[in-house]
């Protein structure tokens with residue numbers, strides 16, 4: 045196992061992260077404890093990763109540095125037990141004999157508190173280390189605990205922000221990308237496609253006579269049809285493809301496939317799936333129209349133009 049099941053905060057595009065405040069806080073902790081190092085560490089997919097380190101010449105590890113899950117560093121014990129650890133003098137036990145923080149950097153004293161995710165799971169640690177044995181008084185321990193709470197509360201805000209970010213890019217009814225989410229994902233997709241010189245297939249799909257369902261069976265039944273259709277689409281694409289409810293009864297699919305045949309195969313798959321699904325559900329007459337275009341890397345990759353073209357093709361199919 046490479047690390048813990050969380051992405052490094054450094055890899056998340058969170059705008060409001062409190063790096064500067066966290067930095068000042070860590071520097072102040074090192075000064076107050078008169079210690080050569082203080083850190084905020086994260087239990088990330090890299091192991092224990094330094095997020096913020098005190099800015100002192102005596103601080104030997106810097107942000108981005110990490111210790112793998114197999115290394116016997118103090119923080120792993122805090123994360124695994126999700127409880128504080130105070131080692132006053134590591135030389136008094138043999139537990140830390142193979143800890144490189146002790147053997148290589150002589151950090152024989154460690155005080156660390158777990159920082160929590162909003163659900164109570166361990167996010168990482170707030171810790172101070174020293175090259176001499178220590179015997180911190182109770183108010184110092186309490187102060188570090190309170191500062192840990194401040195970081196946990198910052199984290200709860202960040203968590204909310206990233207959740208909101210995800211929510212604002214999903215269509216609440218079908219739980220697939222909304223227009224905004226798709227447009228953003230398309231930009232990333234396109235960058236990669238251009239770099240790799242890889243084509244893709246874009247499909248604009250519109251349900252036929254959907255209004256009739258609303259008018260005859262009610263809006264709720266209409267919603268159910270949209271959800272079922274989105275699920276049918278989802279089951280016919282790969283994880284590397286993109287799916288979006290463009291609006292109303294319109295959907296957009298981007299197939300990460302260079303072969304134009306993929307368009308036809310996808311349409312066949314979705315027809316078969318949707319016919320079976322809706323037959324069971326009692327909506328035999330539901331069908332859809334599709335317009336498909338190829339996204340050619342570095343040539344025709346403007347989303348608005350591509351969708352306009354696909355929409356026109358779809359519309360002429362609908363009329364036929």
Ligand SMILES: Nc1nc2c(ncn2[C@@H]2O[C@H](COP(=O)(O)OP(=O)(O)OP(=O)(O)O)[C@@H](O)[C@H]2O)c(=O)[nH]1
Nearest residue numbers: 250251252253254255256258263264266267292293
């Ligand atoms: N139930 C439900 N209906 C919606 C939703 N969003 C849009 N609609 C309805 O979808 C209908 C779309 O109508 P049209 O664009 O005429 O589509 P259509 O009836 O499929 O007609 P054609 O596309 O020409 O086949 C409108 O009646 C909208 O009110 C939604 O979230 N839920």
